[in-house]
Amino acid sequence: MRLRALTALRRLPLLVVILALAGCVVISPFGRGDNDLHETTVQGEGARKILWLPISGFISDAPSQRALGLVQQPSTLATISRALDKAAEDDAIGAVVLRINSPGGTVAAADEIYARIARYRRETGVPVIASFGGVAASGGYYVAMAADRVIAQPTSITGSIGVIIPGVNASGLLDKIGVDNASYVSAAHKDIMSPLREATPEERAIVQKVVDSLFKRFVSVVEAGRPELDRAHLDDITDGRIFAADDALRLGLIDKIGHIDDVLALARESAGVDSARVIRYYQGRSAPDSILSESAAAGGLRLQAAGMPVDLSFESQAAAQPLYLWRPQGMSP
Structure with a gap:
């Protein structure tokens, strides 16, 4: 059974081509064909804005390949950098929410994103709030250290402060x-x-020695971003272990436990307004229709078979490079 499944998977690219030629599969633009970032309101009303900025999946400075290589999506670093550059030009933005749902990624990308967020805060004075989804670990936690406040869901997993260079x-x-x-x-x-x-x-x-140097950098970033950290437990906090939200709160790794409504309430409070529009940026024709929508944040292609979308995505693989990543043995990034 497994052999037949693998054989069928290998034949999938040829099948897609055949069906496309037969008119059964439509390969259509996922975007407008331009590189501009567009803005859409996903919630609320008012003149002031709150930018909802997702940081999801493996954090990298390399583009990801999807749909059997037919689609190339911008790297996490490129996506966040462009969004912050656009936000810096908009005086109506009163707060930025980083919605982090990531196990981490490369050391270089996480550190650069951290630096970009810190620069945005410094140059604009706009408060930044980190909101943790299911997982905000290692490099995902690292980038959150550039935020003013950190809120985790009751079910978030965070921590994994450390460095790994995979090898065999x-x-x-x-x-x-x-x-x-x-x-x-x-x-x-x-x-x-x-x-x-x-x-x-x-x-x-x-x-x-390389690992130790990068780890020292990680710890210094955490100490700078979390002045209320329980330093009596610093060795335990930074030994690579993961934490549930309640333990993270007790140890000072986060400021608060709450849901999305709590995050947005804090964002409005930080912006000094009672009401504000929550906006998202996107590239392409299909705008996100909600805060948590994954729709068309970047340009690309979409495959449709008999009118139904076909998801052919594959996650990028990490090479032998230093990673701020929580990756249980056997898991791909």
């Missing part, structure tokens, strides 16, 4: 099947972290 040693398996490492290197450490051989003690020390 397949040399034992290669020995069993008679495959030798035939790499040529310019110096002893050029192939450091190669999966084809066991690491030397010196190489382990080199990589660990």
Whole structure:
């Protein structure tokens, strides 16, 4: 049964092409064909605005490929940077809500997004609130440290403060099947972290030094963003473990537990208004129709078979690079 399913999956691209030629599948523009960001109101009314800015999935500075490679979507970094640049030009925006639902991602992308948010706050004076969805861990928590206030849902999972560089040693398996490492290197450490051989003690020390440096950066960001953090438990807080919302509140990792209505109430209070329109940015023809809608935030293509949308998305995979990421063993980013 599993073999038949895999065989069918491999044939899917050819099937899509055949159906498209037959007129059964329509490959239609998901967007207008321009690169402009557009604004839509998803809730409320009034002259003042609250920008609802989602940060979802694996945080990266590389575009993601979807729909069997037919669709390329902007990276998290590019999406957030463009949104903040647009928001900075709009004096009607009284508050920004970062809706974070992410296990983290690359160190570089998380740190750059953190810096962009901090710069926006500094240059505009607009308050920023971080609102946690189901998961706001590791790099997802890192970017939240640039916000003025942090609110988690009662069921949010957060924490995972730490660094990981994924690696594997397949040399034992290669020995069993008679495959030798035939790499040529310019110096002893050029192939450091190669999966084809066991690491030397010196190489382990080199990589660990990098991890320790990036971890120190993470902890300093948390300490700067959470002045009320319970430093008596700092070693436990920063050992990579995850926390439920109530423990995160007790330890000072968040300010409050609440739902979306509570987040928006705080945003209005921070903006100094009783009412405001909640807006979202989008690129393309289809505007998000609600706060939590995932519709067409970026341009791309949509496949339809007999009038029904076909979801052919695949998540990006992380290479051997430093990550601020909560990734239980066996999970893809």
